[in-house]
Amino acid sequence: MADRRLQVFSAVAKYGSFTRAAEHLFMTQPAVTFQIKQLEEHFNTRLLERGHGKVSLTQAGEVVMAYAERILDLSDELESRVSELTxxxxxxxxxxxxxxxxxYWLPQLLEGFKRKYPRVIPxxxxxxxxxxxxxxxxxxxxxxxxxxxxxxxxxxxxxxxxxxxxxxxxxxxxxxxxxxxxxxxxxxxxxxxxxxxxxxxxxxxxxxxxxxxxxxxxxxxxxxxxxxxxxxxxxxxxxxxxxxxxxxxxxxxxxxxxxxxxxxxxxxxxxxxxxxxxxxxRLITTFAEYAVAELQHMAAAGETA
Structure with missing residues (x-):
């Protein structure tokens, strides 16, 4: 639900690279460049400094990044809160x-969790x-x-x-x-x-x-x-x-x-x-609690095997 431009900008700032951001977001590099260009045109200022193989934030970029993180976190929280009503x-x-x-541990753990919650995509x-x-x-x-x-x-x-x-x-x-x-x-x-x-x-x-x-x-x-x-x-x-x-x-x-x-x-x-x-x-909390319990169960089974 969050502005895609902010998601792309956050990834570029975090990874310091258009290429790595594109890989992380499963996008092409030209698509990433286009999104950043759109965001800079929106604010009418340069947000990123490019040079020497490294991308860094301008002063305006630091301000946008601070707000982008808050907006993206709130967007994730909103999505989770609404989905938890089901x-x-x-x-x-x-x-x-x-x-x-x-x-060793993960295959059995994921199998059990997926059988219990088939709509979850690990x-x-x-x-x-x-x-x-x-x-x-x-x-x-x-x-x-x-x-x-x-x-x-x-x-x-x-x-x-x-x-x-x-x-x-x-x-x-x-x-x-x-x-x-x-x-x-x-x-x-x-x-x-x-x-x-x-x-x-x-x-x-x-x-x-x-x-x-x-x-x-x-x-x-x-x-x-x-x-x-x-x-x-x-x-x-x-x-x-x-x-x-x-x-x-x-x-x-x-x-x-x-x-x-x-x-x-x-x-x-x-x-x-x-x-x-x-x-x-609730998804993160449920998986964390399940993982702790399942790891304990698997360890106990291994000791008695």
Missing amino acids: DELGGSLNIGTSTTIAA RVVVGNSQLTEDRVASRELDLALIEIASEQPAVERLAATRDELLVICRPGDPLAKYDKLTAADLRDHPFITRDPGNGIRILAEEFFAAAGIGVDQLTVSAELGSLATVKHLAAEGIGYAIASRAAIQRDIREGRLVAIPLEPRIYTPLEVIVPRDKFRS
Whole structure:
């Protein structure tokens, strides 16, 4: 319902690029340029400075941006309030998730929610925990599911459950004979680590740091953002990795990987995060509550399996 020109202007200002705004809005770049031109003609002033591959706001643009954000938020709230007068939830839901949760927890969670609310359209963006949290804080996402959140004041955290982190390696690896593994046991073996900002990487580095072992003392063989690639390389003997128990159960059952507990044991929290200062529709609240309950249920089922 909000003025399309304001939506386009907000996206260009947020992403600092006509190209990225066009991609985000599923528009062509000429269409984005036309909308900005129309808005500048309406106010009879330049709102954006173009140059050196970067777009920035003029003084007038900063004023328009401040009001555009308020207008767009109110428009979203209006749409949600009216739709909530009906009994059935529907509409788009922008969800962020970390790679581990996307690989194991999310499919079952979304299946159950879609069966309950078929008119809801989930739109999922996968990234590491830090990137996903930043997108929630900037209100690009309605909510997200990640392993570990920081203390950003713009984000509200809803604790769901936790999952144990285990060492994984191929069955014939020298580490496979251990009943448990300390940081000292692992230090000289090739380590497949995760990408910067990944929640499990953060916890793994804290595990080694607690034993007095710095990242520079580890024998890193690969740094990867893809959980599937991490498991593949570990199964092929490229090194060991540290992974969430839930994400490796099938690989363990099929004999591709073995899993060994860490000593001391470490766990990754699973959290649902929402923007703290954004109007929260019934759809967002319902999904957040459902996700917390479902994650707890799945974790309990995994422990008794």
